[in-house]
Amino acid sequence: MADLGTYTKPLAYLGLITLASTALTFTRQATNFLRPSTLVKTYNPTHTNWALVTGATDGIGFGFAQELCARGFNVILHGRNAEKLQRRQRELQAEFPKAKLGIVVRDAQNITGDIDGVDGEVRAIIGAGALTVLINNVGGETRPSTLLKEYTFEEVQATVARNATFTIQICRVLAGLLEENAPGLVLNVSSVAAFGLPYISAYSATKGFVDSFTRSLRAEFGAEGKAVEVMGLRVAEVKTAGYDIKSNLFVPEARVLAGASLNRVGCGEEIVWAYFWHWLQGLSFDILPRWLMLKFAGMKLKAIRADMAAKAKSS
Template sequence: MANDIATRFWLAATTSHTITVSLATLGGLWATCQLYQLASFTHLNLLHQTTIGRYAARSRDGRPTTWALVTGGSDGIGKGFAEELCQRGFNVILHGRNEKKLDGVKAELERQWPKSEIKIIVFDASSGFKEGSEKLEAVVGEIKALNITVLINNLGGGPFPSYMPLGEHSAARMREFIDVNATFTTDITRLMIPVLAKRSSALVMTVGSFVGAIGAPYVSIYSAVKAYGETLTRALHIEMKAEKLPIEVIHLQVGMVQTGREAARKVSFLIPSSRQLAASALAKVGCGLSVVTPYWPHAVQFNGMMSLPGWLMERMLLNMVSEERKTEQEALKKQ
């Protein structure tokens, strides 16, 4: 009997030790992951030095000789990118669908940065694909001889109002969301890769959204096409390496930003201006990642939400979207 008691005691002690070691190992692994994430966050946002300069070149008189193409460049984040790229020594090609607005931005940029050349190209992604890709191919044909080293895929959004249950969308509205956010981004990237591949190095940067990673109610189509953009970037990031093409590919996870369309939003800690967002994005060039959250308060917000229990994250997300939907409905009443 004494042997039985000793055996049971030994088994209990061994089991307890095994559980303790297992928990300690799991705790150690968790702590290591947290430290790694903290170190990565600190390096990306505080220590990393951008390499955007490798894509820019100037002539002896200081004039830029390289070009950046910015889609959706007539206002908002696109305009912010155009300003930041001019500041960093690029000529800029502005894409949009409203030639008058593009001319206004062109004149503004030329006044601020007289050494930079500004060109405009006009293509309406919401209707331009009804006859295929021929129109876009013709537009790209007009600029492909330029020394383009940077493509900023910024065009996004969709018809107004944006916030609507899926069942209330018409087929035309659904198609517009897909064409503006997915078809255009894919097609312009497809057409520009052979152009960029001729350079010694080039950059493709695509503006995405948090909703592409987590999905948001009342913007279900928009969420889906932004998820598509992120997946496309991840695939191209690997493909460029496999093909040995010197093209850096980055997808940007973006939260709320004060843009032309959301001018009512006030700039705050969690809501940067369009130019702040663009500056943060260009600061991440050369980081080696295919997906980044460029504005660090957005990263804190996003990671915090993703660490919450599913039911709580859904409730927070619904509250955020409901506020945006309410603001949009109020804007509709004023029209």
């Protein structure tokens, strides 16, 4: 009969290797938060370059615009409401008098071939300057905490367009300009929802699309030898106009999240948690079994759904 050690020893080594590789992965992820950002050094060394932020009239997008101006960038704000864009432009100008600002108006939910005109509009705004950064931030749920069968045809289309189609189309239109102005950077705002969560299935799917697009576009620029870096930002709860909850350590204000995102530039990851405390929370997705995570997430999203239903009933 074989000695018990014949089996336990290889198992013990396997356990040790698994433990060491897990510890290595977590340490490598944790160092992402210690590395200094290369954003300004690489993409705005002369403090004259431009960045374009989609969905920049509110929430994280406006936070990006503020943080980019604070780092010496000139910024083009994209949104769907010309009046609100002009108001936000005035606010930014008052806060950052030296920054040059421009606006681009397009409704991300009603995209037509007219989006091709964005290239010309951006070139006219920047003149002899260089667009080196594109932040694909526009997005969000069109019907939070809703069963898929409760969506209308238009709501599904709007969710996909706002989160996924607009991102890929504006990248297509501006890719040539970013290559001309290389080194360039594309930051795609994703979400913890990309793990695949219940009650937000359409939105979850679009963020999975965004992650996959990030990886493939990054690989494509790399394969063509173009110095355009593409990076995905994984985001959990943030207090914004679109998600108006109380902020705390795990729920940062929009500008804090935007600043943290810019600080991750240069870490070398394809997709990275933007904010340290979100990363800590996100570790549970790696450690806990998926069924358990889904149980917690499902309970939370179900509670939000019940709360929304109660509010709708009383209003």
